[in-house]
Amino acid sequence: MATTCFSMTIPIFKIRFFLFSCFIGIVSSQLSPDFYSKTCPNALSTIKTAVDNAVKNEARMGASLLRLHFHDCFVQGCDASVLLNDTSSFTGEQTARPNINSLRGFDVIDSIKSQVESLCPGVVSCADILAVAARDSVVALGGSSWTVQLGRRDSTTASFSSASDLPTPLSNLTQLIDTFSKKNFTTEEMVALSGSHTIGQANCVRFRTRIYTNTNIDSSFATSLRANCPSIGGDNSLSPLDTTSPTTFDNAYFKNLQSRKGLLHSDQELFNGGSTDSQVNAYSTDPSRFKTDFANAIVKMGNLSPLTGSSGQIRTNCWKTN
Incomplete structure (x- = not known):
């Protein structure tokens, strides 16, 4: 029998939690660790090599790439909105108080994107590059690895106001x-x-x-x-x-x-x-x-409101929309 995300046998007081659990399951099911296995099989190895080289050149870059992923996912979800420069239609997230003069590593991500685009044009999202680069940065600095779920797409807008709500160094x-x-x-x-x-x-x-x-x-x-x-x-x-x-x-x-x-x-x-x-x-x-x-x-953080399917786009350049 097929399962569903709702059953009349579920007690009322559990419905809210159950529906939320189902929603998380649905989102996770749209992402897959082998999403690029056929469309861009060398994507992950290309990202890893680039991250390893960047961290070898400057160990601090590992922390910077990890932080980019965090600051991306906590604003609008994991959609690479943090990478977008300001435009005439919106103010990006990079100048919000928690980010200004603090976020870095954009050049590394841009370089990775360029390399991946040369292999598989229009296939690998900037959001997925951020997620993989974060994992590879931690591993490069002696941390444990984890399986990165893939298949995120990139947003076409950013939110300065939402970025301002990120936790601050003064938070209690x-x-x-x-x-x-x-x-x-x-x-x-x-x-x-x-x-x-x-x-x-x-x-x-x-x-x-x-x-x-x-x-x-x-x-x-x-x-x-x-x-x-x-x-x-x-x-x-x-x-x-x-x-x-x-x-x-x-x-x-x-x-x-x-x-x-x-x-x-x-x-x-x-x-x-x-x-x-x-x-x-x-x-x-x-x-x-x-x-x-x-x-x-x-x-779990990597599963925060990803754009999947036909939502968003696969940006050619991470710093601007197509």
Whole structure:
């Protein structure tokens, strides 16, 4: 007998959750790990080679490519809207407060797109390139791999206002939980995804308030940061998000939080006497659990409202619509 997403035998109080589960299942079923196996069989290997080379040239690029995928999916879904430049009809997402002078790696994505287009014109979407590049970046920096679902299409518009709602470095724990909850992530998944800050760097302007005013910070750590981030000026001076192993995807980020050495205010909020302290403790002693939970959470993130079928388009250039 064929199954459906509705049955009169389901209790009323479970219908909402059941329908949501069915919807997620439907979306996931439209994506497939072998989507390009016949139409562009060398796409994934081409992306991996390009990412490996970019990360080898600059380890920080791995974190930047991972962040592009996150900032894409949290605004309009995983549709490569974050890559679109401003046009006369809309203001893109790159100049929204959480992104301006922060997002990078666009040139790497453009280069990958050009290589893939030369192999299979009009086949591989920019949104899928972002998803695969994020996975390959984590692997290149020592993290675990995961199966990337493919078949997303690219949007023809972007949303400056929605990008402004991304979590900020000043977010407290309640705000972080609420922001991720709106995207149907549990608190546990939010903590796992926050572990992406085990790689990468941040501008002084994003942590200045913390190192000069916060009390939940190791004093020697704050002092060391002030040398490169004065109270006035030096906004773009960089410091690693993970002071222990900034170019290795490991669990050191959580150990740093235990020592009150989270770079961003929002980082340290995960370990500040609140409901997520126990999970930080667990990840600090069990790196395998963290990597597994992170992989599961980012696969879920990749399923946020993708455009499939005839929706959207396959952009020839990631920075503009066709």
